[in-house]
Amino acid sequence: MNEKTTNDGSVVNNNEAIIRIEDLKRDFIVGSETVHALRGVTFDIKRGEFVAIMGTSGSGKSTMLNILGCLDKPTSGHYYIDGVDAAICSKDQLADIRNKKIGFVFQSYNLLPRTTSIEQVELPLLYNSSINAKERRERAEHALELVGMANRANHTPNQMSGGQQQRIAIARAIVNDPVILLADEATGNLDTRTSYEIMSLFQKLNEQGVTIGFVTHEPDIALFTKRQVMLRDGKIMKDNLVETQSAQAALDALPASSDY
Amino acid sequence: MNISNLLKVAWDAILRNKTRTLLTILGVVIGIASVIAMVSIGQSSSQSITEQVSSMGTNMIMVMRANQRRGGVSMGSDNSQSLTISDAERIKNEAKFISYVSPSVSASGQIVNGNNNALGSLQGGSVDLLKIRKFELAAGTNFTDDDVNKYSKVCVIGQTVVKNIFPEDSANVINVVGKDIKFKGIPLKIIGVLESKGSNSMGQDQDDIMIAPYTTVQKRFLGNDYLQMIYCSASSEEVADQAVAEVALLLRENHKLLDYQDDDFEVRTQAEMLSMMNSMTGTLTTLLAAIASISLIVGGIGIMNIMYVTVTERTKEIGLRMAIGARGKDILMQFLIESAILSLIGGIIGIILGLILSYVGTSLMNMPFVVSYTAIAVSFVVCAATGVFFGWYPAKKAANMDPITALRYE
Structure with a gap:
């Protein structure tokens, strides 16, 4: 067994599946037709994993992400996150799970306009009554430091580049110390260099123990993860560990003048 | 949250x-x-x-002639001759809740002094009229019961009259006391000037006033014995309602009205006007x-x-x-x-x-x-x-x- 001791002294099992999906199905009724977006998917995500969920358009990866993120509920099957079966939770309980156990990073950053970075990052903690203003500020500052944006705490989105905005969004996703960080095409709006920078940040966070689920359709970005789950027509087509490439190395390998 | x-x-x-x-x-x-x-x-x-309204006296009760009807046709209240001096005296002598009574008559006409003239009216009342209507004297004196008995040609005037008729004395009203003023051609001696009260809620100038003994107005200007109104003052605001009832009772008695007959007068209080x-x-x-x-x-x-x-x-x-x-x-x-x-x-x-x-x-x-x-x-x-x-x-x-x-x- 591969065990380690956490900060609070409790012993956690590194091989423990923090996400367990059992025979998950999701049907959509469109008019008189039933669309089977997911046709029975089963897999686990263990603590500390960096999983790429891949697939073409229509493969069910968006549906998968919505269910993983507790934004949607499966038609049948079970979804355990941190021991809780989200498939049978009420709307408010799902909101609570999203608030405390999940961090989202979106393709279009989804930052609030005219709002400073520190306030963006504080936002998830505002919906958690057990955290007071002082702790909220401290944790937001810490999260900004982790993504290397501490010096941009008082900047608003229109004063920052896309890469910087995505870093703020990542800080917002990790501020609540989530069980899993879910990224939806997080590099989709960025150029190659910035994509590599963001991937390097994800790798760094993963090394520090953050579990990441990374939805993408770009195979070259998926190379920076540790495991690839390939979906096709609502089923898992391939699920294998990959040889992880260092995003930092890829970044260094880019020609110095590629600033177009 | x-x-x-x-x-x-x-x-x-x-x-x-x-x-x-x-x-x-x-x-x-x-x-x-x-x-x-x-x-x-x-x-x-x-x-x-x-x-x-309260500056006009909250205790004030007005007895007016009723609008008389004959065969369904209103005769108008001006033609009514129902109020007489005996009514006023009976109220004065017998009413317990009334402290002051003053008959009221008025005549309108030209007020003249030298080149200055104005249209105005002469109010006739008893010596108590000033108290009932809460007028204060700025200069001179009020007329007396003696003046009432003798139909004396004296009057008390308001500030607006001073301004119109004696513009040169308007700054120092005491100067007009003792002067003569002609009303409808008959000279009256000014014995007092009233303090200013401003205009009332209807926009009427309360200082545009001339007051003389009611007998003077009746005998010298109107040539009749009838009263247009009787002003009374209830001894206090609390007894105003009782005073109204008492006055009405006395007047019905005095007018020998039978039970089925309507009042041939109206009793109004300031409180009613106010409400x-x-x-x-x-x-x-x-x-x-x-x-x-x-x-x-x-x-x-x-x-x-x-x-x-x-x-x-x-x-x-x-x-x-x-x-x-x-x-x-x-x-x-x-x-x-x-x-x-x-x-x-x-x-x-x-x-x-x-x-x-x-x-x-x-x-x-x-x-x-x-x-x-x-x-x-x-x-x-x-x-x-x-x-x-x-x-x-x-x-x-x-x-x-x-x-x-x-x-x-x-």
């Missing part, structure tokens, strides 16, 4: 859209300001009427406030309109908030609080603006400035309710959004 976080979230959203905030609250500002101004001005005018005038201004105030509250409703609909647009415009924000853990209830509360804050800010500005407007309005109209705390409290509650009521529908719409759809909204 606890309440302080909710307030912070709503307040931040309001600050992010300052122009929109200002435009939204404008409707409420105008609504509340007009309600406050209308109610305040209405109350000011009713207070100014009260002040003026009549107050109900008039009250109706007007209610009407104006009702019109003003329509603008408040329009302001509320303005809030709903903007909140509705806001919810659509911020769909993506709502989706994000839901994704990071906001429950439907949190979103609902956020938008409700936003609209409540908007309307409360509008309300506070509206109250201040309304007070300024009513201050300016009342001082332009020479009325006392009255702050209606009830109106302020009511408008405050109304605008909070407006915010919640009109914010509810858009907020509900926001709360019921599907997070997935909202996140993908472009």
